[in-house]
Amino acid sequence: MKIIILAIGKTDEKFISEGIDVYLRRIKPFCPIEIEVISEPKNHNKLSVEEQMLKEALLLEQRITLQDVVIVLDEKGTTYSSVEFAKQFERWLQQQKRRLVFIIGGSFGIHRQLKEKYSTISLSAMTFNHQMVRLFLLEQIYRAFTIIKGHPYHK
Amino acid sequence: MKIIILAIGKTDEKFISEGIDVYLRRIKPFCPIEIEVISEPKNHNKLSVEEQMLKEALLLEQRITLQDVVIVLDEKGTTYSSVEFAKQFERWLQQQKRRLVFIIGGSFGIHRQLKEKYSTISLSAMTFNHQMVRLFLLEQIYRAFTIIKGHPYHK
Numbered sequence: 001m002k003i004i005i006l007a008i009g010k011t012d013e014k015f016i017s018e019g020i021d022v023y024l025r026r027i028k029p030f031c032p033i034e035i036e037v038i039s040e041p042k043n044h045n046k047l048s049v050e051e052q053m054l055k056e057a058l059l060l061e062q063r064i065t066l067q068d069v070v071i072v073l074d075e076k077g078t079t080y081s082s083v084e085f086a087k088q089f090e091r092w093l094q095q096q097k098r099r100l101v102f103i104i105g106g107s108f109g110i111h112r113q114l115k116e117k118y119s120t121i122s123l124s125a126m127t128f129n130h131q132m133v134r135l136f137l138l139e140q141i142y143r144a145f146t147i148i149k150g151h152p153y154h155k
Numbered sequence: 156m157k158i159i160i161l162a163i164g165k166t167d168e169k170f171i172s173e174g175i176d177v178y179l180r181r182i183k184p185f186c187p188i189e190i191e192v193i194s195e196p197k198n199h200n201k202l203s204v205e206e207q208m209l210k211e212a213l214l215l216e217q218r219i220t221l222q223d224v225v226i227v228l229d230e231k232g233t234t235y236s237s238v239e240f241a242k243q244f245e246r247w248l249q250q251q252k253r254r255l256v257f258i259i260g261g262s263f264g265i266h267r268q269l270k271e272k273y274s275t276i277s278l279s280a281m282t283f284n285h286q287m288v289r290l291f292l293l294e295q296i297y298r299a300f301t302i303i304k305g306h307p308y309h310k
Contacts, residue, residue, distance in 0.1 A: 015173035124279040
């Protein structure tokens, strides 16, 4: 199974891109992983928040197939400790699908249509910069593999 | 009032140091802020986890005065949404003290003595790399100022 992080808007902070690279490198020995960044919709600044989120949801849906396990990141989603997340993550990986796809919305978050359709997880009750969330998710995925494999990293 | 982030162990990932600098620069127009890093205790690898955490707690206590509002970061601490955190943060800043001190423990977390003595907050139910937590906290502090000031960043 391959892990895909599907995110809206290119990473524009250098330290975040560097951190993403560090964690992708650490995760790859455990599992193939890739970040797919979808550009924000054209003229997105002229759209209402609702229109923008709906357009983003359509762009995200186009990238999803029936062969994917899809998890949407949302502040109000299910919360887990890292150990609980690792167990859940292992169950997702054991499903007979081709890809495990995590969706991270744009700066306004994710349209309710997607939240209703797929499982949601929350990394925190707090709102974080949607680009920084990529880093947090990668750290938790790496931590999950170290927990599953009994590697000393997670302590 | 000055904000101090008191943390154990120097930041050894370059992308984290860079991210910390980015957020310190953003926060400084709102309030003076500084990170004070305390080195891990000598020969810490030879100590038990309990001994190491206790030594770290003593080193942390030495840096705290009666003129400080002290908040300990702990996974099991009080959780807030970003807006609730901003309100609480404003109340801390309004206290007639000299410094608002956030304590971030070392790789094993924080000794229970400190958790019992001071208020605790949780950024997430998940365990994160204790160095990356510095970045999360700074982003929330910056977000809190933008919420308090009605700045568009937090959306």
